[in-house]
Each structure stands twice: as structure tokens, then as C-alpha cells.
Amino acid sequence: MNWQNLHTLIDRYEENYYMVNNEEHDEKFKWEAVQRFQNIWFQGEKTGERFSELFDRATKDSGILINNSMMSPTKGIVKMAERRPEEVEHLFRDVLLAECQTIDELQLHMDCFINEMEKIRNELFPRFYRYKQDRHSVSCYLAMYAPEQHYIYRYSSVEAFAQNIEFGKDLGSGADFRLSNYYEMADIVVKALQEHKSLLEKYEKVILQDSDCYHDESLHLMAFDLMYCCTCYDFYAGMIHLSKKESVKAYTIQEQKEKEEAVKVEAAAELEKEIRQLTGKIEKINEISLLNVEVTQKQHGLGVVVAQNGENITVQFDDGRVKYIINKKYTMRPRFEDDERVVEAFTQLTLLKEKKIKLEKQLTVLIESK
Numbered sequence: 001m002n003w004q005n006l007h008t009l010i011d012r013y014e015e016n017y018y019m020v021n022n023e024e025h026d027e028k029f030k031w032e033a034v035q036r037f038q039n040i041w042f043q044g045e046k047t048g049e050r051f052s053e054l055f056d057r058a059t060k061d062s063g064i065l066i067n068n069s070m071m072s073p074t075k076g077i078v079k080m081a082e083r084r085p086e087e088v089e090h091l092f093r094d095v096l097l098a099e100c101q102t103i104d105e106l107q108l109h110m111d112c113f114i115n116e117m118e119k120i121r122n123e124l125f126p127r128f129y130r131y132k133q134d135r136h137s138v139s140c141y142l143a144m145y146a147p148e149q150h151y152i153y154r155y156s157s158v159e160a161f162a163q164n165i166e167f168g169k170d171l172g173s174g175a176d177f178r179l180s181n182y183y184e185m186a187d188i189v190v191k192a193l194q195e196h197k198s199l200l201e202k203y204e205k206v207i208l209q210d211s212d213c214y215h216d217e218s219l220h221l222m223a224f225d226l227m228y229c230c231t232c233y234d235f236y237a238g239m240i241h242l243s244k245k246e247s248v249k250a251y252t253i254q255e256q257k258e259k260e261e262a263v264k265v266e267a268a269a270e271l272e273k274e275i276r277q278l279t280g281k282i283e284k285i286n287e288i289s290l291l292n293v294e295v296t297q298k299q300h301g302l303g304v305v306v307a308q309n310g311e312n313i314t315v316q317f318d319d320g321r322v323k324y325i326i327n328k329k330y331t332m333r334p335r336f337e338d339d340e341r342v343v344e345a346f347t348q349l350t351l352l353k354e355k356k357i358k359l360e361k362q363l364t365v366l367i368e369s370k
Helices: 003-015 029-047 051-058 060-065 073-083 085-096 103-124 135-145 155-164 179-193 197-208 220-232 244-286 339-368
Strands: 294-297 301-309 312-317 320-325
Touching (some): 003 155, 003 179, 003 197, 029 051, 051 073, 051 085, 073 103, 103 135, 155 179, 244 339
Antiparallel strands (some): 294 301, 312 320
């Protein structure tokens, strides 16, 4: 990802913001088209207007956003809805506009809508290729219906932008298209736009203060407008970037590095958690005091514990002091009144300490390898 290129392009977009939105270029028509769609569509739903008429009126101002001299997807929907009203309306409302849990699910719905509409077109208007739906037109419908959730997609603009900012993930095309990658890139663009406060001030004056424009707080429309204007007005002039192959390779390497780093971080966190748990168990056993406890030992007889450091004790016998490690593997150790419980606890203490030392060494090696 080339962050410098991304912010440079946003700067160029801002420098030309009033120009691209003047009467000659009028790029703000996108926000006007969305607002008109919103006004008409949701009002029409309440009045029970026929789908073909409602869709036609709602998309009238979409203009070159969706249609061009060669293709007219919106007219295609109107014409097909006039002949197959229930089928077309079902595909639009219940398939394309259906609520999806993931971007991948959304792509499946988009593709299903495109494929089913193409079947209808081939049956009704086989010679009218201009009525064909594609991912661009379908993304526009979604963005006009729910602009806070969706992004407009246009292959030429989006692909050029991805290459110039060295996005690193292949957006694909045709059967290899990945909508999730595009939405991920668009989300990154939105976050970058939010950092350009002076641009947002201009946006406030041009768009948000215009009642004819949709007030896009999400900046989803601006993200697409940026990509479109970079291509349309050649904001890429003089910009140096890696080739798509190189940026994808660089991203793959970085992604692998980040994955490995994430695995190390997760492993370190797990080790730290286990060490904390061991420390808690060790502290609990260390709270067991054997001081002044009487013991017996086969060789020295009766004695009293006069010093203790964990499982290490010093016992005072009549014939002198002797140090011991309380562990069941040492057979010459002294015996306590509650011998089985005491010895089991301090044997466990030794094992816990050994395990903690081992884990701490593993953690050190893991941290040093980051």
C-alpha cells in the first residue's frame, strides 16, 4: 500500500474540487441523482406505484452515472419490468436489495441478479445488448438505495486507482472479481479522506449545504468520486507506482509477515497467560508456612522447621541444623504430621517453578525473534 500516493491523489482532488463541481463538469450530479432516487423510491413504495414506473422515475437523473451511448441498463430494467413485472420486481427487491450478512454474500446476490436479468433479456430482447446489466449498474442501484452501506463500482476507475496506490490485493474481473477486496480498499479510502479536514470543509459547502444533494456522511460517494475523477481528470499525471504484479507480490510478502507476526503475538499472549496462571498457583503454595512445625527424621529424630524458602526448609535437630527439599522423590526427607498433603503440595511447587522457567525462556526467544 502506497500511502503517499493515496494522500497525494486526495490532495490533487481537493485542489481541483471546485473545478470538478462547477457548471461545466458538475460531478456533484452523483449526489443529486442519489437524493432524487431516495426521494422518489421511498415515497413511491408508500403509494404502491407500479415498479416499472417507480424505477423509471427514480433513476431519471442517474444519467451518465449508469448509462452511456452504448449501454442503457436502467431502460432495460424498465422495459423488462413492463413485460415481466412480478419477476423483475422480485429480482430487484428480494434478490439485489436483500439484506446480506457478508460482502461475499452480497456479491452472490449481485451476480444472481445479473444472471437472472440476462436470462429475461435474452428471452424478451435478444438483440438489445444495451439492456444488459453489469456490476457497475448493479452497484449504482445498491448505492442509490443504501449509500451509507454500499460503494459504486466502475472497473476502469477502480482498477486504475488500485494500481496507483499499490493496494496490493487483486480486485479481479469477470469470474475472478472480488467485491470484498474492493470494499476493503474503499473503506481505506474513506478513512484517508476523513484525515483531510480542508477537503471536508469544501465538501460541506458544495454538497452538504445543498438540499438537492444527498448528505453522504459516510463519504462512500466521495470515495468513488475520487477514483472516478482521478481517471477522468488525469490526477495520476507523473505519479510513480509499482506494477500490479509487483504490488500484489509486495502485499503478499507483507501479509505473510503480518500473519507470522500475529501468530507470534498470539503465542506470546498465550505464554504470558499460562505464566500468570502458574505464578498464581506458585504464590498460593508459597503461602503455606512450615515455620515452627515439628517433623521427624529417621536419622536425626524430632526436629522443628526454623527457616523456609518455598520447598526448601531448614530443620533444627538436637544434633544440629539440616537443610532439605520437600519433594516426594527424596526419601531421606523429614516427615510431617500431615505428610502426604504437605509433600504433594511442595512437590507440585517444584514442578510449577520448572515449568514457569521453561515457559519464560520460550517467551524470551519468541519476543527476541519479532
